[in-house]
Amino acid sequence: MPKHEFDAYHDKYVKTVEDSIGFSGLDHSFFQISKTNKLADLVARHFGKDARPRLLDVGCGIGALHPYIASLFSSIHGVDISHSSIAEAKTANSAHDYKVYDGQHLPFSDNTFDMTLAVCVMHHVPPSEWENFLAEKARVVRPGGLVCLIEHNPLNPATRLSVARCPFDKDAVLLGAREMRRRLEAAQLASVFSEHFVFFPTHRSPLRQIERSLGWLPLGAQYLAVGEKA
Ligand SMILES: C[S@@+](CC[C@H](N)C(=O)[O-])C[C@H]1O[C@@H](n2cnc3c(N)ncnc32)[C@H](O)[C@@H]1O
Numbered sequence: 001m002p003k004h005e006f007d008a009y010h011d012k013y014v015k016t017v018e019d020s021i022g023f024s025g026l027d028h029s030f031f032q033i034s035k036t037n038k039l040a041d042l043v044a045r046h047f048g049k050d051a052r053p054r055l056l057d058v059g060c061g062i063g064a065l066h067p068y069i070a071s072l073f074s075s076i077h078g079v080d081i082s083h084s085s086i087a088e089a090k091t092a093n094s095a096h097d098y099k100v101y102d103g104q105h106l107p108f109s110d111n112t113f114d115m116t117l118a119v120c121v122m123h124h125v126p127p128s129e130w131e132n133f134l135a136e137k138a139r140v141v142r143p144g145g146l147v148c149l150i151e152h153n154p155l156n157p158a159t160r161l162s163v164a165r166c167p168f169d170k171d172a173v174l175l176g177a178r179e180m181r182r183r184l185e186a187a188q189l190a191s192v193f194s195e196h197f198v199f200f201p202t203h204r205s206p207l208r209q210i211e212r213s214l215g216w217l218p219l220g221a222q223y224l225a226v227g228e229k230a
Helices: 005-009 013-024 028-047 066-072 083-092 127-139 157-165 177-186 205-212
Strands: 054-058 075-080 097-100 113-119 141-152 189-197 222-229
Touching: 005 013, 005 083, 013 028, 013 157, 028 066, 028 113, 028 141, 028 189, 028 222, 054 066, 054 127, 066 075, 075 083, 083 097, 113 127, 127 141, 127 177, 141 177, 177 189, 177 222
Parallel strands: 054 075, 054 113, 075 097, 113 141
Antiparallel strands: 141 222, 189 222
16 A cells, blocks of 8 residues: 555644644644635525536545535535545545545546546646546546636735645645646636635625635635536
8 A cells, every 4th residue: 555645644633734734823624614715606696506516536535625625515425535534534424435545546437427636736746647536537527517626826915825835735736726727628618707805814604705806816815716518
C-alpha cells in the first residue's frame, strides 16, 4: 500500500489547519460554513431549490466537510489517494460512501453523478496531472451536471500566509481563478464561471448578502470555479 503525504495527518488534520490559520482568529468550522453556504447557493441555483443531487467529492480527505453539506445532497461519495484519511472518513461519517483510488482513474462509470467537487485538492496535484484530474471529474458527471472546485485564492495575502504556515502545503502549487476557468474550458465544460468568497470574518446576514455580490472581485480568501458538462 503506497504511503501518501496526507496519511500522516488523518488524526491531526483539523488541528494542523487551525494552527496555520490561527493568526486570523477564525477556526476551521468558519471556513466549512463559508463553503457550505457557497455550495448551497450553487445547488439551489443550478439544480433547483428542493433538488438533492448526487455528489462525488474528489480528494475528500477525512470527510471533514461532509457533516456540513450532508443535507444538500441525496448521497455523498468521497475518494482520496490517502488510505488513512479514507479510513478516518468512514469512521466519522458512516452514512456516506468512501473509496481509496489511485489519483489517476476515478473508480466510477461515465455520467454517474450530478456534481463533482474538489476542495483544496488541485494545488496538491502535480500540474502535469491537472488536465487528467479535470477530465476524470468531467467524465463521471452526467450531461447537465456540474464540475466544481474550491481553491485558495493566491491573490489574497492572508491565504498566502496560511499556506506558508501549513506544513502539508509546502509543495502546494496555487492556481488562480482565471487559470482555473481556462482549464475548465479546455476540459470541454460549458458556462464556466468563478466566484470569490470569504471576504469578511463573519457569516452575519447583511455581510453575507454583500459577499454574494462581490464574487467577481479576486480578493476573497477562496474561490469556487464551476463548469457544466454539455
Ligand atoms: C488539503 S486536503 C483537503 C481535504 C478535503 N477536500 C477538505 O477540504 O477537507 C487535500 C487532499 O487532497 C488529496 N489528494 C492529493 N492528490 C490527490 C489526487 N490526485 N486525487 C485525489 N486526492 C488527492 C490528499 O490526500 C488530501 O486528502
